[in-house]
Amino acid sequence: MMKSNMKVLFYPVSIILFSLCVISFSFTASFAQHNKTSSSVASDKPPSDFDPKYEKVKSRVSYVPGIKVIRGETHLIVPEHESFCPAGSVFKYNNGDIHVFDRRSGDGGKTWQQTEHILENSTYQYPEPDGEVIMFRSQNAGGGSSNAGRPEFSLQKTEQEGVFEVDFFRSNDNGLTRTKEPAKVFLPEVLNNLTGVLCRKIVRLQDGSLLVSMYSRNGKSKKMEEQQFRSIVLRSEDRGKTWHYFSTIAFDGKEDVRGEGFDETSLLMLDDGRIYSFVRSGASYQASLGSSNNNDWGNKMPFSYGKQTPIYLSISSDGGKTWSIADPITTHGVWPDAIQLENGIIAVSYGRPGNWLMFNDNKSESWGPIIPFYNDLYPPDCGNYVSMEEVAPNVLLVVYSRTNPNDHRQSELVGTYFQVKREVVE
Numbered sequence: 001m002m003k004s005n006m007k008v009l010f011y012p013v014s015i016i017l018f019s020l021c022v023i024s025f026s027f028t029a030s031f032a033q034h035n036k037t038s039s040s041v042a043s044d045k046p047p048s049d050f051d052p053k054y055e056k057v058k059s060r061v062s063y064v065p066g067i068k069v070i071r072g073e074t075h076l077i078v079p080e081h082e083s084f085c086p087a088g089s090v091f092k093y094n095n096g097d098i099h100v101f102d103r104r105s106g107d108g109g110k111t112w113q114q115t116e117h118i119l120e121n122s123t124y125q126y127p128e129p130d131g132e133v134i135m136f137r138s139q140n141a142g143g144g145s146s147n148a149g150r151p152e153f154s155l156q157k158t159e160q161e162g163v164f165e166v167d168f169f170r171s172n173d174n175g176l177t178r179t180k181e182p183a184k185v186f187l188p189e190v191l192n193n194l195t196g197v198l199c200r201k202i203v204r205l206q207d208g209s210l211l212v213s214m215y216s217r218n219g220k221s222k223k224m225e226e227q228q229f230r231s232i233v234l235r236s237e238d239r240g241k242t243w244h245y246f247s248t249i250a251f252d253g254k255e256d257v258r259g260e261g262f263d264e265t266s267l268l269m270l271d272d273g274r275i276y277s278f279v280r281s282g283a284s285y286q287a288s289l290g291s292s293n294n295n296d297w298g299n300k301m302p303f304s305y306g307k308q309t310p311i312y313l314s315i316s317s318d319g320g321k322t323w324s325i326a327d328p329i330t331t332h333g334v335w336p337d338a339i340q341l342e343n344g345i346i347a348v349s350y351g352r353p354g355n356w357l358m359f360n361d362n363k364s365e366s367w368g369p370i371i372p373f374y375n376d377l378y379p380p381d382c383g384n385y386v387s388m389e390e391v392a393p394n395v396l397l398v399v400y401s402r403t404n405p406n407d408h409r410q411s412e413l414v415g416t417y418f419q420v421k422r423e424v425v426e
Contacts, residue, residue: 046108047073048098048391050419062369066361067345068421069369072395077103077112078413080404086411087335087385088399089119093174094128098391100399101413109397109415117178120169121387122153122212124202133175134240136183136198136212137167152197155185162192168240185234185243194218198234200337203269210236211246211320213265213277228252228261231279233320249277249314250326258282259309262326268338268346270362275316276346278336279326282309283352308332311350329367330358335385342393343422351384355400359420373416376403383411394420 045051050072054060060071077100091099098105099119103112120135136153155164168183185198196216203211212234218226230251234243250262259282268276310328333350340346346360348367355374358367376383388398396418404410 046110047075047417048108048395048397050392050395050417055419062371063423064359064366064368065425066363066423067359067369068423069357069359069371070419070421071371071373072417072419074414074416075109076412077101077399077415080410080412082409083401083411084409085382085385086401086403086413087121087383088387088401088413089121090387090389090397090399090415091119091123091125091175092389092391093133094125094131095174097174098389098397099123099175100415109391109417115176117175119175121200122198122202123175124204124210125174126204131172131174132239133171134202134210135169135171135178136202137169152199154197158184162187162189166198166243170240181241183236183240183243187245191216191232191245196229199264200266200335202240203267203275205269205319206273207319208237210240211267211275212236212243213249213267215261215263215265217261228258229263231262231265231277233267233277235320247316247321247323249323250279250312262312264335266336266338268340270340270346271344273317273319275320276338277314277316277323278329278338278348278350279312279314280334280336280350281312283332283334311336311348330356337387339388339390339396341390341396341420343420345394345420345422347388347396347420349386349388349398351386351400353384355384355386355398357388357396357398357418361422373398374400376401382408391417394422396420 054072055070062069089101093099098109102115102118104115105112120138122136123133125131125133138153153166155166158165164185164187165182166185168181169178170181171178194216196214198212198214200213205211213231214234215229215231217229221227231249233246233249235246236243249265252258252261262279262281264280266278270276308331311330311333312326313329314323314326316323330350333356334352336348336350338346338348344362346362348358350356354372356370356372358370360367383401383403386398386400388396391397397415398418399413399415401411401413
């Protein structure tokens, strides 16, 4: 087992809260159109064609030696709709179209047309000339508009011990239409009695096989370490038709129990063959009335439930067979997303409280700049689920929700563009 020693700069809570208070946000007005959303920023260029004027505004620029990040325009993409625990989602297809939840843009984000299907957060597309799009279905079995676009993919038991089914789709027209093809998941006996869900992105290894993360736990066990989530990896060698247990990324031991264990995991395949896994371990809303104890959802906790726990990083150098000891790289956070930009820089998004970005130059062990770019409702709305995509060379579109302050089940989805530059250090 190798040991990762990534370093991250931690700041006092007072400084973080002050930063959240003084950030200037670019708000856009809500649109009444149901089927089409247009840019509210007057410009002849698409927002993905990053405007250099923003680099001249000091408050929009974050910098550490070697990396400069510029915050650009913020656009409304999906008007307000029912969505409890709203999750941002974004994907760029091989043909250049950008998909966010139930909207699609073919002009770099200037206009957005409503689509028949919502974007699944697991979506993967094979490189051309293949081009097939595959995805798990993220809507919970219970249905309802508030469940659409959730980040988890539920398993259904079959009559065969250790064999599960999960909704799976394929597309051969860049995601415009889909064909349903349920996939089978095979788990070893030791995991049969655990409850869990698949989560986040499908990634493809250099040998053509696919990986996806899953987190599970035994909520009925009297042993605390078994009640905690563990993060595991499933592998498919037949383009997603069947998935088998492959490895365990991280789990809690008897003497090392954290907030929730290890759950929401984002896998990132680097261009050098290494795989990074970014893993949530908790995310209570401290000092907020109505916080819930995750081990007893009926117990309303006045003020601090548990404590904030970090996002962890574990690394595999052998195609996901083994993983390094998971090391903390943030002070807090949920639902991490990660991407390696064209210039090699690694970007990570996470949320709760607030929405955050942080960066690594893929050469050192330090993370920075660390950017708190949006602070939503507090006490909680069960949100701060953020996704991002590189929509132009070294330009990120970061998608997140803005919740109606008068109705926490109503949210709109917006996207903020960030340009990420690699700077020469003298």
